[in-house]
Amino acid sequence: MSWVSTFYGSSIGKKTIVAVTGAIMVLFLIGHMLGNLQVFAGPGTATEPAKLDEYAELLRFEIGILWAIRVALITTVVLHIITVVKLRAENSAARGQNYAVRHYQRANAFSRSMFWGGLALFAYIVYHILHLTAGVAHANLFEHGHVYANVIRSFQQPLIAGVYVVATVCLYFHLFHGVVSLFQTLGVSHPRHLQAVEKFGHALAAIIVIGFASVPIGVLLGVVK
Amino acid sequence: MNLTLRVWRQKGPQDKGGFVDYPAKDVSPDSSFLEMLDRVNEELESRGEEPIAFDHDCREGICGMCSMMINGYPHGLEKGTTACQLHMRHFSDGQTITIEPWRVKPFPIVRDLITDRTAFDRIIQAGGYVSVNTGSAPEANMIPISKEIADAAFDVAACIGCGACAASCPNGSAMLFVSAKVTHLNGLPQGEPELLERTRRMVEQMDAEGFGNCSNHRECEVACPKEIQMRNISKMNRDFIRSSVLSRVFGTNGKS
Numbered sequence: 453m454s455w456v457s458t459f460y461g462s463s464i465g466k467k468t469i470v471a472v473t474g475a476i477m478v479l480f481l482i483g484h485m486l487g488n489l490q491v492f493a494g495p496g497t498a499t500e501p502a503k504l505d506e507y508a509e510l511l512r513f514e515i516g517i518l519w520a521i522r523v524a525l526i527t528t529v530v531l532h533i534i535t536v537v538k539l540r541a542e543n544s545a546a547r548g549q550n551y552a553v554r555h556y557q558r559a560n561a562f563s564r565s566m567f568w569g570g571l572a573l574f575a576y577i578v579y580h581i582l583h584l585t586a587g588v589a590h591a592n593l594f595e596h597g598h599v600y601a602n603v604i605r606s607f608q609q610p611l612i613a614g615v616y617v618v619a620t621v622c623l624y625f626h627l628f629h630g631v632v633s634l635f636q637t638l639g640v641s642h643p644r645h646l647q648a649v650e651k652f653g654h655a656l657a658a659i660i661v662i663g664f665a666s667v668p669i670g671v672l673l674g675v676v677k
Numbered sequence: 678m679n680l681t682l683r684v685w686r687q688k689g690p691q692d693k694g695g696f697v698d699y700p701a702k703d704v705s706p707d708s709s710f711l712e713m714l715d716r717v718n719e720e721l722e723s724r725g726e727e728p729i730a731f732d733h734d735c736r737e738g739i740c741g742m743c744s745m746m747i748n749g750y751p752h753g754l755e756k757g758t759t760a761c762q763l764h765m766r767h768f769s770d771g772q773t774i775t776i777e778p779w780r781v782k783p784f785p786i787v788r789d790l791i792t793d794r795t796a797f798d799r800i801i802q803a804g805g806y807v808s809v810n811t812g813s814a815p816e817a818n819m820i821p822i823s824k825e826i827a828d829a830a831f832d833v834a835a836c837i838g839c840g841a842c843a844a845s846c847p848n849g850s851a852m853l854f855v856s857a858k859v860t861h862l863n864g865l866p867q868g869e870p871e872l873l874e875r876t877r878r879m880v881e882q883m884d885a886e887g888f889g890n891c892s893n894h895r896e897c898e899v900a901c902p903k904e905i906q907m908r909n910i911s912k913m914n915r916d917f918i919r920s921s922v923l924s925r926v927f928g929t930n931g932k933s
Contacts, residue, residue: 543889
């Protein structure tokens with residue numbers, strides 16, 4: 453298995469790990485976003501619980517499997533971040549003194565915000581888990597097992613909803629460059645498809661981000677109560 | 678036209694270096710950038726001052742020596758040209774032009790605008806060749822190569838190893854250069870047998886030289902005087918994954 457450490461030690465090996473872990477997170481995000489949309493099914497009735505609460509219950513049908521998935525996801529996130537930190541350290545070491553005059557022609561807000569935008573997203577994820585999973589960030593607004601009520605109560609606070617919306621904007625920037633880059637890194641990109649891949653990146657990022665942002669915005673606007 | 682040059686002067690690798698301003702008077706718009714520098718240097722010499730040291734050789738855009746950052750663009754703003762092919766008509770009278778050497782750690786500055794780019798030579802030595810048996814020259818038509826493959830190989834063979842890709846990269850990555858050299862040989866029947874070894878060894882050497890990692894800013898693609906595309910980096914990534922993962926896991930030679 454020495455090839456694993458050799459591969460991880462190489463530039464392209466590390467880039468591949470970032471791309472693969474990124475792809476796993478994108479798949480998770482799509483599922484997470486679709487699950488969230490069930491908030492729009494409403495609070496349920498006296499006899500029937502909210503669709504969102506039923507869904508949350510479904511995810512817990514086997515606590516062992518739930519924890520296995522959680523551990524896998526945490527490993528993915530940690531591997532993604534550690535690898536990026538290593539790559540960034542190598543990049544800084546490779547750069548000489550800064551140019552006195554330098555005009556970038558292609559590097560843009562998307563490609564240049566990956567590192568700090570990514571760290572901001574990580575901070576947000578920690579907050580998000582403390583808020584709506586562990587229930588400790590805003591303990592007064594949280595009741596275990598009542599997902600729908602927790603979501604509504606939290607997002608009726610403009611500050612909390614604002615943090616979530618800002619996070620989705622960060623997510624858009626990170627996802628667009630990430631999705632387009634992962635095709636390039638995994639060796640499946642071609643200039644003939646670049647425009648299509650970029651459109652796909654924007655579309656996928658937009659769908660995921662609109663899906664996520666619709667919940668806090670929907671609650672703030674009183675669409676769901 | 679009259680210009681002001683703000684040039685990076687550095688006596689040697691250990692010297693701190695700094696910018697010095699020089700006037701360039703009566704510059705012909707038809708002269709090339711290097712001819713303009715030649716005239717400034719003549720004047721410096723006539724005054725007994727040290728001329729500005731810059732690399733140059735062919736002055737027709739094929740040797741890759743005239744590496745310099747001109748007003749924040751590698752080889753200047755014009756697309757698909759080297760500094761020697763850049764003409765003064767692209768500048769305007771009274772302009773200040775900042776000229777700097779490539780700034781990438783693996784290209785140490787030798788003097789003024791001259792950098793040591795032997796890191797690229799060592800990457801070529803690691804795998805940028807095809808092994809052939811010695812003897813009389815083979816018949817030229819022995820190995821048929823289709824036009825598409827020949828054209829694709831020639832597109833990347835156009836790389837002159839000037840280093841603009843690494844110099845333009847916000848990450849100091851040389852992946853455009855290495856990918857051009859790797860895909861040039863990997864795509865041809867003569868180079869295909871050594872594809873796995875070549876890709877792995879050239880990438881390992883690139884890493885050992887201390888170049889950074891591509892994060893798809895795409896700056897190299899516009900900076901390249903030979904307009905080499907980033908698709909080659911994608912192809913190199915594919916070949917590298919084939920070489921260091923697929924061939925190890927499946928125990929094959931990595932051929933699909």
